[in-house]
Amino acid sequence: MATKTKTLPSVVCGTVVRSAPAGHHTSTTVTGHELRVPLLAMSDVDTILADGPRDRLAELPTQEIVNFLYAAGQNWKSSEYVRRRLYIRELINQLGYSPEMAKLEANWIAMILSGYAGLYDIIASELGHRFILDEWIPREEAQVRAYPKGRSLHIMPGNVPFSAVVSVVRALVTKNQVIAKSSSEDPFTPVALAQSFADVDADHPVTRALSVVYWPAGAPGEAGERIVAASDVICAWGGQSAVDWARKAARPDAEVVRFGPKRSLAFVDAGERPEDAARGLAHDVCFRDQRACFSSQQAFVRPSPAQLVPALSEALDNYTEILPPSAQGFDDRGARALTLAEARFLGFSCWEAKDGSWAIIHCPPSFAAQHPLSRTVYLHDWPADLDPGAQVTGDTQTVALFPWAKLRPIRDAVCRAGVSRVVESGMSNVFRPGGAHDGMFPLQRMVRFASTELPSAYVTKVMTVKIEQTKFLEQDRFVEFIP
Amino acid sequence: MSRATSIPQPAGADQPPNEAEAQSPSVRIIDARTAIDELIFAEDPWYALPLERQRELSDALIRQALREHLERCPSYRDYYARSGAAEPGAVALADIPLVSTRVFKFADLRSVEAHEVERWYRSSGTSGQPSRVPRDRASLERMVGSVHGSVGLLADWDEDEVAVINLGPGREHVEDVWFQYVMSLIEALYRSESRVPRDEAALDEIIGLAQSLLDDYEHLIVVGPPFHVLDLCEHMQRRGVELQAGEGATILTAGGWKRFGGRAIPKQEFRAVVARQFGLRGEGQVRDVFNQVELNTVLFECEAHEKHVPPWVHVAARDPETLQPVPEGEEGMLSYLDASCSAYPCFIVTEDVGVVRRGRCACGREGTRVDVLRRLESRAAKGCALKMGQIHANG
C-alpha cells in the first residue's frame, strides 16, 4: 500500500487555519498513511481566549442555536453534501472504516444535529425547563435560570465519532464556547463538524464558538496549559490516562466531567427465541466494534452459552456483512490473539469467524478483566443462584437485557450495584432523551444555576404571615414558625 | 574473568548459597551436567559458536526442555494436547504452543513441586496486576550463569578493576521484584554501590561517587533504568557537570524505555546525551540489556547495539493474528522458548513488538539478535470502553 501524507488544518474560532507555527504532530493511521495535525500555537490561543467568541454565543437564544444545528444537520443528512462525502472517505481511507460503518457514522452526526425535538427534550429533562437558558423560570419560591459555565474544553475520545459530536452539541446548546482537543486516533470528526458549521454561516456565533486544536495526550505545552487554565468545564473522554490527566490539569474550581472508561454487558435468556436473542447481542457487540463504553463485552446466558453459539455465530456473520468491521491495526489484532491464547491455555471454548471478524469465548466472568474489544464477546454461564448485582461495578455503564419484559426486574439489583443504564438488548447505542449518562445528567454539569427569590411580601408554605425577620427577633417568636 | 555459579541471595532468602547447594536435592541438575548446563557454564562463550552450531543446540535444548515440561507441568501438558501440536520430537519450534505472559497475572504455572520453588518473583509494573513467576534453584543458577556467560558481550574487563554504581535499591534490599534481582546480579559481578536517585541530594551524591570511582578504578559501570540515567544526566546538565570518563566507563540500562507519564525515550538521542554528559569516547559505551520476569535469560547488547540471543533461547517475531513467525526483519509480537528455565514452561508470547535478525551482526559475531521496539498498545482502548487490564489498574 502506498503511503500518503494527509495534513489536517486546525480550526480557530470557526476559521480553518492551515499554517502551523508550532509545527505538526505526525502519526501513522491504521491504514498505514502518515497523518499530520498542527500543534496548538500561542497565536491561536490569543484568538480563542478573546471574549468575543464566548460572549456572543452566551447571548444567543437557545432556539437559534438549535435551529443552527438543525441546518447543519440537514446538510449532513444529504448524500450529496460534499463535506459528508469527504468525511466518509477519510473514515474509510485513513481510519480503516468499512464503507457501511463510515456511512452510519455520518448518519448519526446528521441525526444528532437535526434532532431538534430531542435536544429540547434533553434540555427540559436535564435542566428542568426548555427555556431555562433564556428566561427566569418559576420554581417553588424562586425563579431560576441557567447560565453557561463559559469555556468548555473537550478531550475527545479516540475513534468514537458519535461521542465527539455529542460532547460538542451538549456544550453548544448550553451556550458554552467549545475547544475540542482532538485525538490523534480521530482528528477528522471535530474538524469536519466545524467546517460544516461554517458552510451554514461562517460568522454565526455557533460557528465562531467552536475551535479544534491538538496537543499530544498529556503534553499540552505552554499553549495548551493556557487553554486548560482558562477552561471552566473539561469534558474528558477516553481511556483511564486521558481522564486522570484532565482531573489533575484542571483548575481547582473547574468542572471535570468524565466519560469512561466503562464497560457494558448483557443478560440473555435465549431459551425461547435464540435467533432474536442472538441478533440483539450481535448488534451491541458489533456497533462501533466495541470501542464505545455502551458496547456489550460480555453476556450472561441462559439456558447455556453453548446453545446460543450457533445462532450468535450466524448473527455475527450477518453483521460482518451488513456492517463490516473497521480495519484492525497490528496492536488490536495482537491483543485479540493474546486473549485467545490465554483462553485456550485456561481451557475455555473459543469460536472464531473464518475471516477473523469476530470471536466468542465461553469463560467465567473473572476472565473479563482481559478484554481485547474488536467484536470479541465473552459468554458466561448464568446459574439460577447468580446474583446479577455482583457481576457489575461502578465501572459498568449499560446493562442490556433479553427478553426485555421478562428480565426487567434485574434492573434493581444492577443499578443498586453501580450501573447507570438498563436497556433492551440491541438498543445499547440509542441514548433516549431523559436517560442518564455515566451516572449523571451531563447538561447540568455544563451550566451554572442562578435564582432570584421571592420578596418578603410573599408568604411561605409553612407561614401564613408576611416574613418580618426583625420583628420576629425582637419578639422572640422564631420558634412559632417551625412546622 | 571468573565464572562463579553461586546465586546472589536476596535479603530474606532461606539459606546462604553454599549450604543450600550442599543440602538441596535440586542441585542434581548441575551435577548431571546436562547439555544445557555445559553450554551455559562453559568457559568459551556461546556467542563465539558458529551460527549452524547455535541452531543445532537450540533445537536440541528446546525439545529436551519441552519434554521435561510436558512431563512435569499438567496445565501445560493439557494445553499442549488440546492444541493438537505434534509430539515433541516432531513439532516445529514455531508450532510449540505458547503461553501468553499475561497468564502469569492470574494463574500459578509451575513444573516443579511447590517446595522446590525458591521464590515467586513478581514484575515491577507500577500499574495493574503484577505477574507472579516461580523460580527453582536450577533456573536461578542458570540465570546467574547466563549473565556471567554473556557479560563478555559488553567488554572483557578484569573484575578487580571495575566498580559499579547501581541506580536502584541494591542487593540487600531486593525482595521478590525480579527486575531488582536481575540488576543485583549485574551489580554482584564487581565492587558496587547502590543509590536510588530519589532527590537532588541523592543525585549530587551519585555524581560525586562517579567522579571518585572514575579516579580510583580502571572502569566504572553505571547500571539503571533509562529514566533514572536520564534524570542523572539532566541533573548533571543543571549542575554544569560534564565528566571526562573517556574509555573508562560503560552506562548500562535495563528496564522500560518510558518516562513517567508514558512518553517513550528515543534510544539514539538517549545515547548521545549520556555519552556527552559522561564524556565517553563513543556511544558504543552506552548499552542496554533486556529481560522480563517471565524470561529466564538476560539479553545483552553488543557494541553494535544489537541484543544477542543465546542458543538456549529461541526467539521469534510473530504475526499478530496467526501467531506464526513473520519473515526475518519484519515486525512481530515477540515470543521466547527459553530452555534454561526448569521452574515453569518458559514458552511465552509477550506483549512486546520487535524484530528478529539472524546471521552475522555488525559486531562480527554470528547469531540471533532481537530488537524490542515497543509494547503492544491497543487503539481500541482510546475509545471510552474499558478494556484489558484496566479493571485491575482501577482496583
Ligand SMILES: [Zn+2]
Ligand atoms: Zn553484535
